[in-house]
Amino acid sequence: MTGRGCDPAVPSVAVIGAGVGGCALAARVRQLGWRGPIGLWESGRGPGGRASSRRSRHDPLLRFDHGAPLFSITTTPEPALLAPLLEGGWIEPWSGSLAQLDGQGQLIAGATDPLTQGALYRGRGGMDQLCRGMLELGGTDLQLNGGCLVRHLERSADGGWDLLDHQQQRLGVADWLVLSGTLLAHPRCQALLGWPEPPLQPLVRQLGDGQLERAAAAIASIDCSPRSALLLLIQPPLAEAWRRLPFRLLSFDAAAQARWGLSRLSIQPLEDGRCVVVAHSTAEVATLHADVVGSRSSVARLPGVTPSPQREQELIEALGAALLAVLEPWITSTALQGAEPQLMRWGAAFPEGPGLPSPLTLCPQSRIGFCGDFTSGPGFGRIEGALRSGEELAPRLLAAMGAAPG
Ligand SMILES: Cc1cc2nc3c(=O)[nH]c(=O)nc-3n(C[C@H](O)[C@H](O)[C@H](O)COP(=O)(O)OP(=O)(O)OC[C@H]3O[C@@H](n4cnc5c(N)ncnc54)[C@H](O)[C@@H]3O)c2cc1C
Incomplete structure (x- = not known):
């Protein structure tokens, strides 16, 4: 104590x-x-x-940023802790490519999502x-x-x-x-x-x-707006196609969200050639699946929480199918082979x-x-x-x- x-x-x-x-x-x-x-x-x-970041004791190079993939500073003066965090090498400016998807499946390059306005940063190494x-x-x-x-x-x-x-x-x-x-x-x-x-x-x-x-x-x-996240770990050589995608963060506009039930897609290449893919659902999809917590998440271990494996599997399949439909121009369905999909629920992802x-x-x-x-x-x-x-x-x-x- x-x-x-x-x-x-x-x-x-x-x-x-x-x-x-x-x-x-x-x-x-x-x-x-x-x-x-x-x-x-x-x-x-x-x-x-x-x-x-979700990490593995047995696999030191593995890392999933399953919640926020980056952050933005939009007002001045900047937070007092920002400079020491940058100087200490704990965070770094975000340098990945950003894109937005519209309801027709067209990509618009650049930052148009409210979460990617301002100066962008990420944790260095997670x-x-x-x-x-x-x-x-x-x-x-x-x-x-x-x-x-x-x-x-x-x-x-x-x-x-x-x-x-x-x-x-x-x-x-x-x-x-x-x-x-x-x-x-x-x-x-x-x-x-x-x-x-x-x-x-x-x-x-x-x-x-x-x-x-x-x-x-x-x-x-x-009010708390929820999200469900589909987590995929893609092995080489299939990971190559994911690593070649023309964005590291894809935001879905309102029409794209309504069509596919996804809000964001984050591509996280690992040092050893593997690639982590994290797809966040819309608030509506997460609300419909309020009872699905993700059996491998830390919430599932809390007293009083009961996982529901069948509903979890259904949601994994639905999000996986939506992902493949969105990425059809670049990714074939075989690119998900051996990905061992997992689910994670953020019951209070964003306060309103x-x-x-x-x-x-x-x-x-x-x-x-x-x-x-x-x-x-x-x-x-x-x-x-x-x-x-x-x-x-x-x-x-x-x-x-x-x-x-x-
Ligand atoms: C999927 C997703 C994507 C996001 N994307 C972005 C983004 O792109 N940019 C951005 O700026 N923000 C983003 N966010 C929001 C961002 O993650 C949050 O605003 C931020 O992390 C909130 O930090 P916090 O300390 O306020 O709360 P939290 O991160 O929720 O921290 C509270 C902590 O308290 C712990 N806790 C609570 N109660 C107890 C208890 N009783 N006992 C012990 N521990 C307890 C919790 O486990 C938690 O770790 C995203 C969030 C999610 C979920």
């Missing part, structure tokens, strides 16, 4: 979630000079959240490098507790926080809490994990903090606005803060928003804790 540091006079912080928002907060408080105890609790195997880089910038005393789903929150006698797992075992303690994902405050946890109510809700009733009440209500009212207003992202009376792409502001619903929200919360949190930097 982890929690408070050795000096009881120095407040400690627990961040739930090691996605872009949580990692940005942790890195930024360090960049501002604060060296107090800070730990991150993450249900996934590693950091990254929706900007993570999107998870963005979060790994921020954790590295946070220093070795930053503690990441991976594979830990926080199921319950309790208020400790001294006004701090206890973090508990699904068996009510204590995972950690801290003076201040930051939620960098919506799961503990949003009703989607009821459908996904069979929880009777969002775990923050009983505390909202108990604490009598009007600001926290308004924050919890604003989060609970955010307006999001959590900035004045509600810190509730000092309850010692709780919020960051992530669900907070309103520039970059809402994207990596930019998650990055900026962590950076924005950091100085306010330190001031509220009365924590002197340095």
Whole structure:
């Protein structure tokens, strides 16, 4: 178990979630000079959240960027963490070709998708490098507790926080809490994990903090747009045809989405000649298959989640057929042989606005803060928003804790 540091006079912080928002907060408080105890609790195997990469212990060159394949910065000034991440070699400018597909199957070269406006970047060697880089910038005393789903929150006698797992075992303690994902405050946890109510809700009733009440209500009212992702690993020599495609990222316009049920296609060549292909469904297709989680995804391992292999196979086949129909000019059906298709569901891929207003992202009376792409502001619903929200919360949190930097 982890929690408070050795000096009881120095407040400690627990961040739930090691996605872009949580990692940005942790890195930024360090960049501002604060060296107090800070730990991150993450249900996934590693950091990254929706900007993570799936990797294999047995196959070091294998990597699927199964969520966001890139990110964009659209407003100035640029996030404070951007330059150190570039200098440290954790991220790099995106240099791949972009294209858009219309409803007639015609390719329009260039960036026309809202997710590819502005200055484009990607993790160097995988999107998870963005979060790994921020954790590295946070220093070795930053503690990441991976594979830990926080199921319950309790208020400790001294006004701090206890973090508990699904068996009510204590995972950690801290003076201040930051939620960098919506799961503990949003009703989607009821459908996904069979929880009777969002775990923050009983505390909202108990604490009598009007600001926290308004924050919890604003989060609970955010709509989440889902996506299903088809993941393919193509072996040489068949991979050659995929690697020769005239784009690395193909976005589907509205008519193309309606026709094929796909929203994006990401081509990710591996160093050894193999090629990863990730096809994202539309929100409509993912909504129709809300019960199909992807039996090899980390969500499938969470208590309360039941995979449905037959429906999963049907969705894999439907997305695979749509992919081949779209790529008919370049790819033959044999090019999918031996691809071992997998499915991954993003139940809350993109939040829909307006999001959590900035004045509600810190509730000092309850010692709780919020960051992530669900907070309103520039970059809402994207990596930019998650990055900026962590950076924005950091100085306010330190001031509220009365924590002197340095
Ligand atoms: C398919 C897809 C494509 C995308 N494409 C783009 C793109 O091109 N450009 C772009 O900018 N953005 C894109 N996005 C959006 C982008 O990925 C997100 O905006 C960003 O990653 C959000 O970061 P976050 O830290 O706010 O949230 P998250 O990444 O969701 O991080 C929250 C973390 O908290 C963890 N967590 C939550 N609750 C608990 C708990 N109780 N216990 C332990 N851990 C918990 C979660 O596991 C997660 O890792 C895409 C997203 C998806 C799914």
